[in-house]
Amino acid sequence: METTVCPWCQTEIVWDEELGPESECPHCQNELNEYRTLNIDIDTEEDELATPKLSHTYDEPTSIEPFWEQDIINAPVAFRALDKYESSHDLMNYEEMVEKVLDQQEEVPECPICHEYMLLTGQQQITDSNFQPTKVSFLQSAVLQPPFTVDIYVCSGCFHVHNTLCEADRLRLIEGLSK
Structure with missing residues (x-):
């Protein structure tokens, strides 16, 4: 039997090899596939930890506005x-x-x-x-x-x-x- 830990509620999920892995957490109903799961590679060197590599891109704010005001500024x-x-x-x-x-x-x-x-x-x-x-x-x-x-x-x-x-x-x- 294999175990999986839900990344959202940290519940250990034990699943039967005959039935296969669970598609969602039985405790919090979080999808356990990559849709809502963030996998972080912990076996990296300290230099790489200082500058994390993200799999998606985002626009960095050009001004030092509080986070909640950025939504207002970018609002339609x-x-x-x-x-x-x-x-x-x-x-x-x-x-x-x-x-x-x-x-x-x-x-x-x-x-x-x-x-x-x-x-x-x-x-x-x-x-x-x-x-x-x-x-x-x-x-x-x-x-x-x-x-x-x-x-x-x-x-x-x-x-x-x-x-x-x-x-x-x-x-x-x-x-x-x-x-």
Whole structure:
């Protein structure tokens, strides 16, 4: 019988020679093939340990920015929409006010674009005149009948607008589909 040590949880895995090696750790379900495994050759001289050779390449940062700020600097333009107002507005005060508004909200959704928290800016009533419901044949009616209300959220970082069904109409939708 041979043994393998899981590189993630350090569990010793004993496998039967008839069945063959395990493809994943039975303890942490880590794949034991080379997909998530890093093999380091320990039989090297001290000079080689000082300058490790990596199997992949990466761009070294040109400035001495903290690691967490590098992601912001390399972020797509949509994520950095707030920064263009930095010279003309006090963004520290803006962020404080955003925090106060978020503290007052019952729900605080995360922006699907930049993952900042979204501000509830209002509600919109959807009526018969501006909404054409989809009728489902086996329901013999629409999935959601107007009028209903949607909450409108705006991202505090990239200003993406997002709508979600209000709480009362969520319950109405659940009750209508659960009959």
